[in-house]
Amino acid sequence: MNTPATEPRTLAEEILRGVGGAGNIESLTHCATRLRFQLHDGGKVDKAALDRLDGVMGTVAQSGDRFQIVVGGAVANLYAKIMDLPSMSGGGTARPKSDADVKAEMRARSRGRFAWVDNFFEYLSDSFRPLMGVLLGSSLIIAIASVLDALGVVDFRAADKSATWVFVDAMWRSVLYFLPIMVAYNAAKKLRIDPWVGAAVMAAVMTPNFTGMLNKDSGIPGVTCTTNQTLGTQECVAHVFGLPMQLNDYGGQVFVPLLMVAVLALVYKGLQRVFPENVHMVFVPFFSMLIMIPVTAFLIGPLGVWAGNGLGEGLSWLNNNAPIVFAIMIPLIYPFLVPLGLHWPLNALMLQNISTLGYDFIQGPMGAWNFACFGATAGVLLLSVRHREKEMRQTATGALAAGLFGGISEPSLYGIHLRFKRIYPRMLVGCLVGGVIVGVMGGVDTNAFAFTSLLTIPVFDPKVTYVIAIAAAFFTSMALVVLSDFRTKEDRAQVNAERDAAEADARGEGAPAEERELATVGAASAAAGTVRAAGTGASATATDGPVVQLGAPVSGRVTGLDEVPDPVFASRALGEGVAIEPVDGRVVAPVAGELVTVAQTGHAFGIRTPEGVEVLVHVGIDTVKMKGEGFDVRAESGAKVAAGDLLVEVDLDAVRAAKHPTLTLMTVTNTADLASVEPHAGQDVAAGAPVVTVRR
Known part of the structure; x- marks a missing residue:
């Protein structure tokens, strides 16, 4: 029986494999949240594979063959597991170099535009991090x-x-x-x-x-x-x-x-x-x-x-002469400094202020940034609970606990915020609100170097100002994330469809992997679990509402979905539509609208028309397994397309060589919400010819 991938031992082995094996590791250390590798050859890292691992919150490549893997609070245990692996018995391998190799390496590093910046901040951070x-x-x-x-x-x-x-x-x-x-x-x-x-x-x-x-x-x-x-x-x-x-x-x-x-x-x-x-x-x-x-x-x-x-x-001069500017500036720049490790000089200044002045005035407004960060994480946690996202719920729970009680922002940043671009703008609003409150209410000082967490609130003065500021920052960011979601509408539908498929699979009702993938693509327009085909019954109730004609995405022979050798399409789980056996590999948009989904492998596209009709075009059966080989994608997600615009050029011979049917399918994924969806099968058509009539 295989050990689950989430076991620390297996995760250790997967990480070792992802960085190129023990032979590619010169040294390995860790900090509070990250594994820090010095590698012989950074080009051997499989970053995509590492990012997909359960337990890995994010990865950061640096100059000089340095590589960081963010894993959160379990870093010490995971580090020990990696070092205990038999292949790591030597603790890494020294880099064998001749004098010429050393000189060539130094010349190469000196040519890097930002290598000296990386080295400087690595020096600062490694001096403080332990x-x-x-x-x-x-x-x-x-x-x-x-x-x-x-x-x-x-x-x-x-x-x-x-x-x-x-x-x-x-x-x-x-x-x-x-x-x-x-x-x-x-x-x-x-x-x-x-x-x-x-x-x-x-x-x-x-x-x-x-x-x-x-x-x-x-x-x-x-x-x-x-x-x-x-x-x-x-x-x-x-x-x-x-x-x-x-x-x-x-x-x-x-x-x-x-x-x-x-x-x-x-x-x-x-x-x-x-x-x-x-x-x-x-x-x-x-x-x-x-x-x-x-x-x-x-x-x-x-x-x-x-x-x-x-x-x-x-x-101090800026704080005394323009306190509002200072109080706003600090929380707004920290979200960009921390991910790059550029916040260490400010930490050093805090300690310097305490030593020379007896107090520090930076940490107070900095607290607005930290709690805005934690508030955004709390918003993600609430949404993950609402949408039953198990992995994200676990990530957000750990990150929020590390933040609120430890004052550590890295798990939130690397595990969540930097992965979803919608979070940062909302978090910055929380930073701004907290900073304005600190500035307007006269600033906040502390006589100790404190991690800005719930436990260190008593060291700040005045406490009332500080509490109001961090609470405002926290709840502003949280509310904005909850109200607008950290995922786009299309991404949310896709993730929910994957969740539904996984839950159905756990109950023994799940479909094969390819069928779940189809449901996921269709869910970019509507969650697959709510789609029901209207079929011929819908046609019988047709009304005189707006009519949308869907053209053929490819030239070829049109057949009904009943003849499709795929249970998901044949059952109309992804809506009513048609199948076409193509005579060439040019796949075009069947209707004008917004291209809401483009599969990375190029085999599936989702289009939403201005009338609200949601169309799925799927090229071939099981072609997701080709991983994009033979598919030359010509469109981008989010683009507006007109009927007849080229979506992808497909090498049909390559599809056949991979032993996959070339049948191209087009369905209306929100069939259940429409008056009728009428396929016109049994004809030979050119691309763009009407093959489906949709009535609202």
Whole structure:
């Protein structure tokens, strides 16, 4: 008995196959929602097959043979399953390269227009991504403490708090204060140098020995401190080796370690070329620290603080001078930054603001974007429940839970929003509404780095403004998605038809796969489950209503549906109509109207006339199995066509060679809604000659 495709083990094997096998994997890592592959050859990836897998929310190809697969919260377990596969016992295969190969690869990569952009943001994101868990943990500790403060259990901001609450402070401050060391470790690892050297260099300027010099009463010779009367801040300078060194508290800084490690990587790799390999362990870390600790303390540290403060002050200026513009801008740009991974610099600025200003003003308006995103997901969930879409319901449920309680938007974005283009415009309206409310009501601040979820609402101030803004953003997006659907009308009919067929199959009433496919195509005009053929009985009740003549889509001999060797058409499940044995492969539109459906394989077309007649043209029997071979499609879905316009040219010999009947069928899929549908069989006709009379 085969294991179901949704089993983690089978999914792991399918993913491995989709990326080209274990031999094509150089390395594999994961983040909170994605598997991140470094491949030998990105061209071997079967992206379409991966996108079709149950459990895969989306895929993202990147430059440099990098490839991401979005799977949501189960990523850690799936990663472990992949790494446990026998073929992955080595954890990936090193890329065998000659010197010429390496040089050619570097030249090729340098020619890529956006490779350097990808590399820059990969550096930023990989330096922060592994810390998301502890950042989320610390933000929830702050949220709990804030709730207790709001309930009057403890004065969270009092200067004389008890040892218990001082200890609670330490629990969350540990992450934010020592963040530079953690970032330095990850950044060094990303640049493939000893991560502990990066951490040690950053830790040197955060030791009590170093920070102790910041106290003007420390009494340390060579340290002078002055007070800026305008800003009310204290500035200290230490004279080290006779040189002035500006002192800063680097706790919570993020730009400093990012700049430092970028320089450290050059020094470290340069030293590796200088010293013999057998002494690398001793001399490379030694000289790296000897060089980089002073460079960081004298130059990079002050420069990083200045750069971070400058960016923060620039946004602060905009927030103070044009708060409405700022509050609207942030939630409107985030939906485009996050999918590309370009939001990391703003996350760094949030941390920088908390470190230097004691609060952050970006996260408040950013919450409008997050909750607009989650609201759109909630709308998709409601619709999937209404329409009994099991897979989409499961996807939306998981994505909504990750968003509302974890503040993570990637499952919603990759699993739903980027797959359905109708969602983004509606979500942006929610972002706009939330941003306007934040701006008009004076902005929202927070003194903690918090994932914008329901659990972190207490850390925002004023809470009332924040709650109103995120609620408005959430319910606006949700309502717009529910009212207008995330699928087009044609797509909705098609999906519902597939659902009905699957449910019938589960009850033992299902038709073969080809018959279900026919019902799906016909459902682009009307759900197959509601279509009933009127047959000759309808003709007997014909009225004097509007008449629509349907021409023959091909030249040939016309027969009735009773003679069609296909039970779906013969039973009129797809409506009354005719069958034509074609004499050539030119298939034309039988009537003027909108081309609402064009099968990707080119074998089926759906047309809706201005009078509301819905027509299905199907070329051959079981020709879906040809996967488009022999079909030269000449029309596009959504186009307006006139009677006689060419739809597709078919190689009839290829159809016969594939052992499929060439019989071309034309039915009126909404026969049950019409007064009569009268086929005219038993004649030889040219394409365009009247073969069906329809009365409204």
